Amino acid sequence: MKITFLGGTETVTGSKYLLESGASRILVDCGLFQGYKWLRERNWQPLPLDIDRLDAVVLTHAHLDHSGYLPVLYKNAYRKPVYTHHATKALCGILLPDSGHIQEEDANYYARHKLSKHGTPQPLYDRATAEQSLELFEAVEFGETFTVGDITLHLQGAGHILGAGSLIVEAEGKRVGFSGDVGRPNDMLMSPPEPLPGLDVLLLESTYGNRRHDTADPFEQLAGIVNETAEQGGALLIPSFAVGRAQALQHMLATLMREGRIAELPVFLDSPMAINVSDIYCRYSSQHRLSDEQCHHMCDAATYTRSVEDSKALADLRFPHIIIAGSGMATGGRILHHFKRLLRDHRTTVLFTGYQAGGTRGAKMLGGAESVKIHGDWIPVKARVEVMHGLSGHGDYVDIQHWLEQSRLAKNTAIKLVHGEPDALEAMRDHLRRTTPYRVDIATYRSILTL
Helix, strand or coil: CEEEEEECCCCCCCCEEEEEECCEEEEECCCCCCCCHHHHHHHHCCCCCCHHHCCEEECCCCCHHHHCCHHHHHHCCCCCCEEEEHHHHHHHHHHHHHHHHHHHHHHHHHHHCCCCCCCCCCCCCCHHHHHHHHHHEEEECCCCCEEECCEEEEEEECCCCCCCEEEEEEECCEEEEECCCCCCCCCCCCCCCCCCCCCCEEEEECCECCCCCCCCCHHHHHHHHHHHHHHHCCEEEEECCCCCHHHHHHHHHHHHHHCCCCCCCCEEECCHHHHHHHHHHHHCHHHCCCCHHHHHHHHHCCEECCCHHHHHHHHHCCCCEEEEECCCCCCCCCHHHHHHHHCCCCCCEEEECCCCCCCCHHHHHHCCCCEEEECCEEEECCCEEEECCCCCCCCEHHHHHHHHHHCCCCCCCEEEEECCCHHHHHHHHHHHHHHCCCEEEECCCCCEEEC
8 A cells, every 4th residue: 555645744735645555546635735825836736646547536524725626636537436424525515616716706806907927817727617526526424434446445523624534544454544634622513533443554634733722712702802893993804714613603603692792793704605604514413513503593693795796785884893704814705805995994803713824814914914915905904913713623732642542543553744834743743752652753745655
């Protein structure tokens, strides 16, 4: 068995792992590179594998850094199955077409305003291609065994977001685990990750390899920020991931208003994708912690602005309000149009609610940038910029250590650290070497592991 690391190494994006056993070849995850321009440029480079010889793709979950490159495979004539959990299939049915649509909109905007060095800017893929790629999906349940050639596989719940799983692969007498993104033991929405079986090798995410989660009460934090912004007469802008984070924010705001801890400000969910995702969370209520009643309160907390016209109409508001819009790291989406209007206003508060990958606008703003470039213009940042770390869907390094301890791993299990920034990977390696018996190392881009 052989594993080639084609992404998700020394970065938290672009997850792709090619596993080969005998004549069988599967690609575990198929994510977009995001963040730094030099990373994003990898999305445009030919994937270093023979797509014609690929037998299947397996997705651990729906986030674009794990699924968003799939339409590119389709564009390059991939027509084999894509296996994943039912909820992940449903979420990808929203995320992938939306990704294609945003890329089309951005390409058209850059062409219209002559902001690109290319004569005719092109999207990496369009909505139509993304929608066509969905025809390849074959849904499986957690714990359901399926085979690809001589490879046997199953997914088990990993927490993190709806449908997220860890993948267990068996072939040639070896068992390999792909952690995917691992959730937290006490997540607001999701159940804790299931313990792992015995493994020869584990590819383990390391997003929070050098950080502990904030122990402050996130409800109290959010209440303080909402009330301070309202007292200033400003708007609260919350860049948010459409899956998981937007739903948690809706749930928190609904709870705080119901308990009288914040004023009943107008809340706008300005993301058609997040709106549809919220509906899916209600449909798959058995897969998360919220009751049916809590799901309904969550959805009723916000006004849904589906159309572009409704989104533009928010510019007419002259009283305190809250806008939740994509994307979570401010790399695209409708939040940028609200930034262009409101970042100059000192009464505005921008609230980031999770990890910001290096090179993104979110990371730059949290780093104190005095201005950010949006659609070719430099916009001064006069707004207050805040961050809440308590909503992350990733377990931190101690959470993951405890998860490994609850699992049935042998002392000689080899762990390859993936999906982390360099500092996080180094810290995670040192921590696990010090506190566990496992053989821990860091995977590198395009390296090959032979079992």
